[in-house]
Amino acid sequence: MKKIIFLFSLVAIFFNGFVSCDDEEGIEEVPYSSGKPIVVSDIGPITGGLGTRVVVTGSNFGSDKSKVKLFFNDKESLILSLNNTAIYAMVPKQPGDFSSIKVFVEDEIKPDTTIQYADTTIQYAEGVLADKQFQYKIKATVTTVAGVVGKNLFKDGTALEGSFARPVMISVDNSGTIFVTDDFSNRVRQVSVEENKLSTVFRDAFQPWQNSFNTDYTNFYVLERRATTRPLLFYALSKSSNWLEPAEVYDQKDKNGDYIAGNYDYYGLAADDRFVYLLSAFGHRLVRYDSKLKKMELIGQDLNTDSWAHLAFNKKNGYIYVSNESWGRLYRFDPYHIPEGKSTPWITQDDFQLVAGTSRGSAIEGNGENAQFGSVEGICADQLGNVYLSDYLNAVIWKVDEENNCTILAGVPGKKGYKDGKPEESLFNTMYDVAATPDGIVYVADTYNYVIRCIAIQ
Numbered sequence: 151m152k153k154i155i156f157l158f159s160l161v162a163i164f165f166n167g168f169v170s171c172d173d174e175e176g177i178e179e180v181p182y183s184s185g186k187p188i189v190v191s192d193i194g195p196i197t198g199g200l201g202t203r204v205v206v207t208g209s210n211f212g213s214d215k216s217k218v219k220l221f222f223n224d225k226e227s228l229i230l231s232l233n234n235t236a237i238y239a240m241v242p243k244q245p246g247d248f249s250s251i252k253v254f255v256e257d258e259i260k261p262d263t264t265i266q267y268a269d270t271t272i273q274y275a276e277g278v279l280a281d282k283q284f285q286y287k288i289k290a291t292v293t294t295v296a297g298v299v300g301k302n303l304f305k306d307g308t309a310l311e312g313s314f315a316r317p318v319m320i321s322v323d324n325s326g327t328i329f330v331t332d333d334f335s336n337r338v339r340q341v342s343v344e345e346n347k348l349s350t351v352f353r354d355a356f357q358p359w360q361n362s363f364n365t366d367y368t369n370f371y372v373l374e375r376r377a378t379t380r381p382l383l384f385y386a387l388s389k390s391s392n393w394l395e396p397a398e399v400y401d402q403k404d405k406n407g408d409y410i411a412g413n414y415d416y417y418g419l420a421a422d423d424r425f426v427y428l429l430s431a432f433g434h435r436l437v438r439y440d441s442k443l444k445k446m447e448l449i450g451q452d453l454n455t456d457s458w459a460h461l462a463f464n465k466k467n468g469y470i471y472v473s474n475e476s477w478g479r480l481y482r483f484d485p486y487h488i489p490e491g492k493s494t495p496w497i498t499q500d501d502f503q504l505v506a507g508t509s510r511g512s513a514i515e516g517n518g519e520n521a522q523f524g525s526v527e528g529i530c531a532d533q534l535g536n537v538y539l540s541d542y543l544n545a546v547i548w549k550v551d552e553e554n555n556c557t558i559l560a561g562v563p564g565k566k567g568y569k570d571g572k573p574e575e576s577l578f579n580t581m582y583d584v585a586a587t588p589d590g591i592v593y594v595a596d597t598y599n600y601v602i603r604c605i606a607i608q
Contacts, residue, residue: 180234182212184259188277193251197285200591200606201343202241204284206251208277209235217256219265219274222249222284228325230344243589247286251279290607292560292569292576295593296328296341296348297601299568304335312348314339317602319360319528320595322585323367328593328602329393331358331372338372338385340393341602352396355385360419360528360583362426365465369441371426372396373419380413383428386441399426399439402446410446411437420461420470427470427485431457436497438485449485450497460528460583466535466552471505473539478510478523480539480550505537506556513544513563521556523548528583532590540594542580547594547605559592560605568599578603 190208198204211218211234220227220237222245231238237253254265254274261273296309297317304315315334322328328341329351338351338358359375370387381401387393401411411428418429426439433453439446456474463470469482481502488495507523514522524543531537538559539548546561560573567577580598587593592605 179213182214182217182234182255182257183210184257184275186210188253188255188275190251190253190277190279193279193282193284196282197287198241199287199289200241200243200589203230204239204241206237206239206253206279207235208253208279210255210277211235211237211253212255219254221252221254222246222286225249228344241284241286244288245284245286248283249286250283253277288607290573291605292571292573293604293606294570294601295343295604296330297599299599299601302334302600304332304337306349307347309341309343309346309348314600314602316597317582317595317600318597319358319583320585320593320602321361321363321370321530322587322591322593323363323370324588326587326591328585329361329370330595330602331355331361333357333359338396351387351393352385358385359417360460362419362421362461362463364421364441365423365463369421371419371421373416373428375415375417377413377415380411381409383411383416383439384419384426386426404448410448411435415457417458418461418472420463422463422465422468422485425485427461427463429453429455429459429461429472431459433459438495447494449495450501452499453497453502454499455481455502458527462529462531462537464531464535464537465533466531471529471531471537472502473526473529475525475527476510477507478526479507480505480523480526480529480537506550506554510543513541513546513558515557517556518554523556528581528595530584530586530592532586533588534590536586538584538586538592540581540584542578542582542597545578545581547578547581547584547592560594568596568601570603573605573607576603576605 192207225242225245227239229239257275262276298313301313305313314332317330319331330339332339336355337353340351356379359373361372368389372385385396387396401409414430416430420427433455436450456477458475460473470485472481483501506521511522524541526539528540535552537550544563545566547559549559566579569577582597583595585593594603596603
């Protein structure tokens with residue numbers, strides 16, 4: 151652990167010095183000069199994997215990050231900071247065994263090429279690193295990205311110096327920013343890898359629980375789990391307000407004057423591009439909220455689910471997956487299913503399909519019902535349709551592919567603890583939730599180690 155913190159600290163010190171040198175030393179920002187060549191002279195380190203921090207040196211990059219692009223072959227890199235002679239960036243996922251390094255700067259006067267972004271064509275001048283390529287090495291690692299092991303105290307700060315009271319549920323957006331419900335501090339927290347920062351998004355929630363982005367990552371929802379908060383159901387945050395103005399979303403009444411969601415504990419929340427889905431304890435109620443019409447609807451009731459059942463929307467196939475904690479089972483249903491005689495979706499027990507698992511027990515890999523889970527709590531899906539489960543009883547993270555093959559992604563079955571490194575040797579302690587980025591990095595709310603872990607198959 152000391153080595154990990156030390157290495158992370160070196161990166162953080164370098165990064166902080168890099169981005170703040172202009173302010174601290176009074177160095178004037180130098181703009182890009184059109185007509186002069188973009189010189190790319192070196193890159194360091196010369197080898198690494200996904201997320202490796204690199205520095206590309208040269209000249210005439212300018213100082214406007216919004217106008218500069220860095221590519222490893224055809225994969226664009228995330229630029230963390232730059233000045234006129236150096237770019238600090240992260241290696242993108244699998245750009246190839248060896249990558250040519252190119253720097254592009256917006257230049258409408260003397261462009262070398264154009265790059266198409268959606269409906270926009272932008273002209274760029276180009277610089278290429280000659281006689282040297284970056285070597286991409288595939289590896290699998292588990293690392294700690296936020297929090298202090300064993301410290302259950304709320305504190306904002308740098309990623310590995312700030313801490314959590316109890317990190318329970320987790321989501322990650324398409325830029326790699328992590329959102330965590332820290333229920334014992336009544337807060338929603340944010341981990342910014344780019345800024346090396348752990349901060350509070352909002353406070354004064356009661357018992358915040360499962361959370362989810364919508365499918366285009368413009369809205370974020372956080373569930374209040376306890377019936378004592380009703381009619382308050384969840385919070386809605388928007389990217390347009392930088393996630394800083396949470397709106398409270400309340401239960402609504404039906405035509406008979408009864409509350410639609412009812413006075414139940416709710417543990418499951420998932421979202422697609424328009425609807426937010428909520429599942430109560432024991433499946434008493436399944437409701438959806440139309441974020442466009444601001445309307446609450448009952449779409450299922452008296453479903454036979456476990457008390458602690460969590461949800462994940464699978465964008466690849468349109469199903470919602472349901473993890474049943476004490477049953478050790480994974481189900482799914484079609485949230486858009488409209489049966490004959492209905493004008494809106496209606497989900498019954500017959501619409502629940504068993505995907506994998508039969509009963510709670512020791513970890514057994516296999517296909518579908520031949521696999522055996524322990525206590526599966528958190529759940530998520532990636533853009534390829536893979537589903538991930540947090541099995542805190544067996545202390546492992548599961549991956550369930552589209553063919554329902556269930557394999558252990560990380561952790562040692564039956565052994566709790568704390569250890570980074572190779573996935574098959576890593577140790578977790580009663581972890582409650584998982585989240586996956588579009589490019590397949592998995593984050594874990596390692597609840598009783600009080601940290602956020604990253605599983606990267608790079």
